[in-house]
Amino acid sequence: xxxxxxxxxxxxxxxxxxxxxxxxxxxxxxxxxxxxxxxxxxxxxxxxxxxxxxxxxxxxxxxxxxxxxxxxxxxxxxxxxxxxxxxxx
Numbered sequence: 001x002x003x004x005x006x007x008x009x010x011x012x013x014x015x016x017x018x019x020x021x022x023x024x025x026x027x028x029x030x031x032x033x034x035x036x037x038x039x040x041x042x043x044x045x046x047x048x049x050x051x052x053x054x055x056x057x058x059x060x061x062x063x064x065x066x067x068x069x070x071x072x073x074x075x076x077x078x079x080x081x082x083x084x085x086x087x088x089x
Contacts, residue, residue, distance in 0.1 A: 036044060
C-alpha cells in the first residue's frame with residue numbers, strides 16, 4: 001500500500017505532466033477576471049467607460065451619409081409581390 005506522502009508526490013507529478021501548473025494559473029486568472037466582469041463593481045465600470053471614451057477620441061466612428069432608409073410599402077405592393085415573410089403568417 002502507498003503511504004500518503006508518496007501518493008501526494010505521484011499525484012503532483014501526474015498533474016504537472018498532464019495539466020501543468022501554468023494552465024492552472026491561467027484558468028484561475030480567467031475565472032477570476034470573468035467573476036470580476038460579472039460582478040462589475042463601480043471602479044471597474046468607471047474604467048470600462050473611460051476606456052471606451054478614450055477609444056472614441058482616438059478613432060471616432062465615421063458617420064455615413066444616410067444611416068437609415070425609409071421604405072413605404074402599400075397594400076398594392078404587398079398584394080402583387082407577397083409579404084416576404086413566407087407562409088407562416
